[in-house]
Amino acid sequence: MTDHPAMSEDRADAGLAAVISERRQLINLAYRLLGSLADAEDVVQETYARWYALTGPQQDAIASPGAWLSKVASRICLDVLGSARARRERYVGEWIPEPLPEPAQWASGRPGADPADRITLDESVSMAFLVVLESMTPAERVALVLHDVFRYPFAEIAEITGRTPAACRQLASSARRRVRDSRPPATPAAHQAGIVRSFMHALESGDVDALVGLLDPAATLTADGGGQVRTALRPIEGGAQIAQACADLLHRFGGLTLQERTVNGQPGLIARQHGVLVTVYAFEFSGGRIKHIWAIRNPDKLRPWTTA
DSSP, rough: OOOOHHHHHHHHHHHHHHHHHHHHHHHHHHHHSSSSSHHHHHHHHHHHHHHHTOOHHHHHSSSOHHHHHHHHHHHHHHHHHHHHHHHHHSSSOOOOOOOOOHHOOOOOOOSSGGGGGOOOOOOGGOOHHHHHHSSSSSHHHHHHIIIITTTHHHHHHHHTSOOOHHHHHHHHHHHHHHHHHHHHOOOOOHHHHHHHHHHHHHHTTTOOHHHHEEEEEEEEEEEOOOTTTTOOOSSSSSSSHHHHHHHHHHHHHHTEEEEEEEEEEEEEEEETTTEEEEEEEEEEEETTEEEEEEOOOOOOGGGGGGOO
16 A cells, blocks of 8 residues: 555655754754864754765665764764864964853844754853863763763764774763863852852952952963954963953953853853954852853854854
């Protein structure tokens, strides 16, 4: 008995909808693996291109299109990570992962943005976590993110990485230790917001002593201008040095205003100069003080924030 044409079309439409519905999962996966929204979008586009390059029978033979898409996206990300180190060596200054606004701002920050492109904000996209991921080998990063964040079994990760399940388990364990060793004592979220607010007020008033009191003595400030805007090419170390540098910056540039914003799911700040967004600040805290500041100024990385 043959299917009625309408029934076949309905199944085809349902199958297409199921494939398209995976887009958000793929964006979330690729962003965590790469730390770059632009690269994540390219990976997802390439993943879908490979899906649509399959013939109808080939697509029908895939039991779980979502699993197939995730596996292909992960393999592409692994290739991108392998070439990223060479690209980072040519990068002007420090490279910081691309910051993300909170969902409401994300929707308005990119005209015509697809809600399926939004990243789920949790601890696995905090700036501190993404920066630690940058210190790992591509295989370590993929093993950790796929297993600990997305709950992939090591057998599937082995297929993606071309290693054995035991080797992937070891990679994830090594990466997990690196994350654990780099993580300072937890600071409650409400306390974090208060510290950022106090930092903003001290910066606006030029109170260097107050800034010093909010910064860990061994704090570090890392800026990313991508060679497109003026910024420090090397990290600034020491609470007193950072406080003075921040105060000098606000004094030097007229028309600079600060606003509290959620950055990668945590309290942060944005800076506008004459109404134009020029910097996104992400923070890491330790013992009730600011341990690390990341200042993202590369205009290419501020696209989702243009109207945030």
